[in-house]
């Protein structure tokens with residue numbers, strides 16, 4: 836990694852620390868989060884992205900998942916909710932019906948199954964890190 840890239844990354848890490856005072860162990864959001872999720876769920880995952888104001892069903896507060904699931908972050912459920920691979924309608928309906936998955940399909944079409952799974956893992960790990 837050359838020095839200017841390193842400096843840039845350091846700046847991102849520091850500014851992210853300033854932006855995320857709520858969750859103490861919060862990770863730096865993956866690029867996919869900023870590009871595909873923050874518009875609705877907000878920069879800090881609290882459901883207050885710029886698109887949220889005009890939505891009928893408000894985006895979930897992604898920092899409250901653990902709270903909602905009574906203290907245990909439901910890794911598998913969340914991975915399935917993001918990838919659209921859930922067979923359970925109640926899980927898959929977050930971003931579309933079972934036969935119309937959203938992010939999993941977008942990522943698989945861009946990058947193939949293997950990389951798509953890694954990108955979803957990174958998003959799940961990030962969400963796990965921002966729980967309040």
Ligand code: HEC
Nearest residue numbers: 871872874875876892893894895900913916917929938958
């Ligand atoms: C177009 C707006 C929009 C975008 C973009 C979006 N979401 Fe969502 N998301 C929603 C809405 C609306 C819900 C449903 C809220 C509910 O049912 O509680 C939701 C629900 C979720 C849930 C379930 C939360 C829970 O409490 O169980 C997860 C996890 C989630 N989104 C992750 C993501 C991730 C990761 C991305 C980016 C890859 C993303 N979302 C992009 C609108 C969006």
